[in-house]
Amino acid sequence: MTFEQGVFYSLAGVTVFSAVMMLLQRNPVNSALFLILNFFCLGGLYLTLNAQFIALVHILVYAGAIMVLFLFVIMLLNLGDDKRLTEHLGMRMYLGIAFSVGLLVELLYMFGFNTPSSYTQLSPASAEMGTVEFIGKVLFTKFLFPFEITSFLLLVAIIGAVLLAKKKIVQ
Amino acid sequence: MRARRECLACREKKVMIPLNHYLLLSAFLFSCGVLGVVVRRNAIIVFMSIELMLNAVNLSLVAFGQFLGDATGQMLVFFVMVVAAAEAAVGLAIIISLFRNKQTVNIDELNILKW
Amino acid sequence: MEISPVIEALIKIIVVIFFILLPCVAYLGVQLERKLSAWIQNRVGPNRVGPYGLLQPLADIPKLFFKEDIVPAAANKFVHSLGPLISLTIAFSTFAVMPFGDTLPIVVNGVVHNISLQIANVNIGVLYVLALSSLAVYGITLSGWSSNNKYSLLGGIRSSAQMISYELSLGLSIIGIVMLSNTLQLNDIVKAQSGYYLFGFLPNWNIFVQPIGFITFFVAMFAETNRLPFDLPEAEPELVAGYHTEYTGMKFGMFMLSEFLAMFAAAGMITTLYLGGWQAPYIEYLNLSPFVVSLVQVGAFFTKFALIVVFFMIVRWSMPRFRYDQLMNIGWKVMIPLSLLNIALTGLFILKPIHTWFN
Numbered sequence: 013m014t015f016e017q018g019v020f021y022s023l024a025g026v027t028v029f030s031a032v033m034m035l036l037q038r039n040p041v042n043s044a045l046f047l048i049l050n051f052f053c054l055g056g057l058y059l060t061l062n063a064q065f066i067a068l069v070h071i072l073v074y075a076g077a078i079m080v081l082f083l084f085v086i087m088l089l090n091l092g093d094d095k096r097l098t099e100h101l102g103m104r105m106y107l108g109i110a111f112s113v114g115l116l117v118e119l120l121y122m123f124g125f126n127t128p129s130s131y132t133q134l135s136p137a138s139a140e141m142g143t144v145e146f147i148g149k150v151l152f153t154k155f156l157f158p159f160e161i162t163s164f165l166l167l168v169a170i171i172g173a174v175l176l177a178k179k180k181i182v183q
Numbered sequence: 184m185r186a187r188r189e190c191l192a193c194r195e196k197k198v199m200i201p202l203n204h205y206l207l208l209s210a211f212l213f214s215c216g217v218l219g220v221v222v223r224r225n226a227i228i229v230f231m232s233i234e235l236m237l238n239a240v241n242l243s244l245v246a247f248g249q250f251l252g253d254a255t256g257q258m259l260v261f262f263v264m265v266v267a268a269a270e271a272a273v274g275l276a277i278i279i280s281l282f283r284n285k286q287t288v289n290i291d292e293l294n295i296l297k298w
Numbered sequence: 299m300e301i302s303p304v305i306e307a308l309i310k311i312i313v314v315i316f317f318i319l320l321p322c323v324a325y326l327g328v329q330l331e332r333k334l335s336a337w338i339q340n341r342v343g344p345n346r347v348g349p350y351g352l353l354q355p356l357a358d359i360p361k362l363f364f365k366e367d368i369v370p371a372a373a374n375k376f377v378h379s380l381g382p383l384i385s386l387t388i389a390f391s392t393f394a395v396m397p398f399g400d401t402l403p404i405v406v407n408g409v410v411h412n413i414s415l416q417i418a419n420v421n422i423g424v425l426y427v428l429a430l431s432s433l434a435v436y437g438i439t440l441s442g443w444s445s446n447n448k449y450s451l452l453g454g455i456r457s458s459a460q461m462i463s464y465e466l467s468l469g470l471s472i473i474g475i476v477m478l479s480n481t482l483q484l485n486d487i488v489k490a491q492s493g494y495y496l497f498g499f500l501p502n503w504n505i506f507v508q509p510i511g512f513i514t515f516f517v518a519m520f521a522e523t524n525r526l527p528f529d530l531p532e533a534e535p536e537l538v539a540g541y542h543t544e545y546t547g548m549k550f551g552m553f554m555l556s557e558f559l560a561m562f563a564a565a566g567m568i569t570t571l572y573l574g575g576w577q578a579p580y581i582e583y584l585n586l587s588p589f590v591v592s593l594v595q596v597g598a599f600f601t602k603f604a605l606i607v608v609f610f611m612i613v614r615w616s617m618p619r620f621r622y623d624q625l626m627n628i629g630w631k632v633m634i635p636l637s638l639l640n641i642a643l644t645g646l647f648i649l650k651p652i653h654t655w656f657n
Contacts, residue, residue, distance in 0.1 A: 016199065035219045035222070042377075044227075044231065050235065051238065057208075058242075063245050064421070068429050069261070069425070070241070072425065074238070076429060076465070077271075077432065077465075085275045087439070089278075105222050115213075135249060135252030137252045138250075147257060147258075147261070158262060174276075176277055177279050
């Protein structure tokens with residue numbers, strides 16, 4: 013087993029483990045912690061794909077901003093008190109599990125066994141493609157219009173979040 | 184020593200992990216996300232499962248992009264991240280206002296739109 | 299004598315941690331802070347242990363080790379222990395990309411080995427530092443939550459809101475530098491600050507080129523490191539000790555250590571990005587050998603670094619704390635517009651350099 017394989021399979025193992033543990037935890041803070049671990053491993057996997065910029069931005073955006081927001085909300089609402097949130101699971105849980113396992117089997121069949129791709133190596137251009145310079149060039153030429161639209165999307169999100177979370181002033 | 188450093192940077196020639204393994208991992212993570220959305224009742228955990236699904240797709244997009252040598256994959260991931268950030272902000276605001284009105288985040292009890 | 303990169307990196311890590319960071323924490327941090335606060339408040343300060351009280355840190359650390367480690371009964375035990383570990387790990391990690399000097403030429407058997415005085419010269423160093431500073435909030439928030447104490451929780455919530463708000467201006471102020479130096483590699487950013495700026499004698503440091511960015515970065519770094527006047531997460535008069543109220547013994551010591559390390563990381567980043575890092579001005583007129591030049595440059599880095607640390611401490615012991623609404627107002631209504639203005643001005647000056655304005 014080469015060094016790259018060792019890195020990939022250990023990262024993949026931790027990713028799978030933390031994803032499963034996230035689902036099994038009752039306490040939302042523990043779930044959030046496992047999801048953060050998952051995002052770290054995904055960042056590592058992006059590095060194995062030579063996508064440095066995406067890896068770092070992934071950590072910055074997901075682990076550094078989005079998950080902090082989640083934790084902030086969980087603490088603000090004091091959701092750690094998990095006894096109040098009884099989860100009634102019966103028939104629907106088995107249906108849900110059956111559905112997800114069906115989806116998993118279908119995806120695995122498609123990717124893994126039915127049409128295995130012939131790509132076994134990263135493209136030679138991949139090291140250059142992961143750099144900030146390359147991404148900046150592509151982003152500000154070919155994808156300029158979507159990029160500008162995302163700024164509009166973020167503006168809308170800011171307005172929406174402020175409107176929703178603002179307390180109603182009682183007259 | 185410098186030459187050896189550069190060789191470390193260009194070692195993608197030797198990487199032996201096929202694209203399929205990334206796709207299988209991504210498929211597994213996506214199914215985990217689906218399972219969380221379907222089974223869990225806590226709105227925050229459902230929301231986190233959605234983030235997990237987005238990330239599973241991101242992984243396969245980056246893998247496709249880097250194996251095929253096409254920048255579009257990474258660009259799409261970039262935009263997905265922006266959308267996820269916007270979604271987290273609005274979604275958490277919705278959860279906060281729901282909690283303020285109903286004192287719960289159990290999505291089974293939030294059935295006022297159902298009739 | 300060829301050393302493999304892994305071993306070289308390991309040696310550098312050990313040297314940086316045990317011969318730079320820990321002595322810095324003990325003397326530049328604990329000792330100097332106590333002495334300086336004493337001088338500012340017209341006291342004497344620690345002077346009993348050893349000559350001039352110089353052995354005080356060595357007495358403090360065993361004391362912390364031997365104290366009882368109390369975990370509150372209602373606390374989430376695992377997360378309670380995880381909090382200080384996260385803080386400490388992240389505080390140490392920033393130094394992995396910090397350029398303490400350029401390269402040190404060492405001659406072995408007549409062959410010159412240029413040893414880079416930076417643990418890892420990654421080409422996304424700035425992003426790495428930003429990512430770490432955005433992760434630093436976890437240690438504080440989680441320990442605040444897991445203590446199951448209302449003061450700790452308030453401290454944790456305050457810190458997550460504060461750090462998210464100030465990260466924005468932190469990142470936005472660095473963009474001006476990245477625009478000027480066209481790189482995210484910290485060593486290259488330092489190299490881009492060589493030469494002289496106006497009038498031929500002012501060094502081309504970013505503090506002179508980007509004054510607005512320097513101010514916003516400096517203030518944001520204060521907020522990120524939770525030092526006064528931004529120490530809302532541990533405001534003693536309001537929150538007992540904030541997020542580390544329920545920590546004792548070495549866990550508390552780890553928080554202390556990581557706070558000092560975060561301050562050093564902030565000082566190091568300010569030095570690297572704005573004060574020319576290891577650049578020692580006018581050194582090229584002295585005709586020194588490359589080895590001596592390199593040592594002088596390391597000395598220059600640490601001099602600037604120590605000055606910034608002392609400045610941090612003077613501010614801490616002479617400023618009152620902001621109120622929470624004032625903190626948020628400064629963060630969102632002053633810092634972010636200023637750093638955006640800095641980006642716009644930088645773009646303007648790059649498109650039309652100042653010497654082309656009048657002809």
